[in-house]
Amino acid sequence: MIGVTELRSGTIFEESGNLYQVLFYEHIKMGRGSANIKVKVKNLKNGATTEKSFINGAKVNDVSVFKRDVQYLYKDSSKAYFMDTKSFEQIKIPLTTIGNDAIFLKEGESFNLSFLDKEPLTLNLSPKMDFVVSETGPGIKGNSATNVYKDATLSNGLKVKVPLFIKTGDKVRIDTRTGEYSQKIS
Secondary structure, eight states: OEEGGGOOTTOEEEETTEEEEEEEEEEEOOTTSOOEEEEEEEETTTOOEEEEEEETTOEEEEOOOEEEEEEEEEEOSSEEEEEETTTOOEEEEEHHHHGGGGGGOOTTOEEEEEEETTEEEEEEOOSEEEEEEEEEOOOOTTOOSSOOEEEEEETTSOEEEEETTOOTTOEEEEETTTTEEEEEEO
16 A cells, blocks of 8 residues: 555556556645645546545555566557567557557657556656657748747657747657647757
8 A cells, every 4th residue: 555645647556446547646735624635547447537636644555567668669550569678579569558649659769668467557658759840831930929839740640839940850859748849859
């Protein structure tokens, strides 16, 4: 058992027979009463995201998860294929397990996988990844008093808003947690 005050982002716990991964943690202390812990969690079985509230001092079941470094190889219509970087064993993961993060998979890129026993649970992306802009419109001069953005399509097919100075072929850094533009890479 672990206390709910230890439920930081990325922590996996079990409650009512379901496995959850913490996406966001917030500690709220109001006046004289006891503190409340609010967490946004993802159900690892069905992918649903919900919010849960706990009182300070509550406990949840801890899950012993181990992580392995893997290299992304390719994907087909239903599975993504990875290779363990130490044993060279191939690991198949259903795309439903990866969810929306599948758009960030790049061939040859190293990732971190969380396992419960021998079953892969989650793919842990780095917070920021670099992609090439494959298509974007021209920047329009004169409207630079405020931050103005235009649509761009990246090499992975993701559509994002980028500043006007970004051109086709530029390399940009994307925040994988939000899917938004972060910065231009030289």
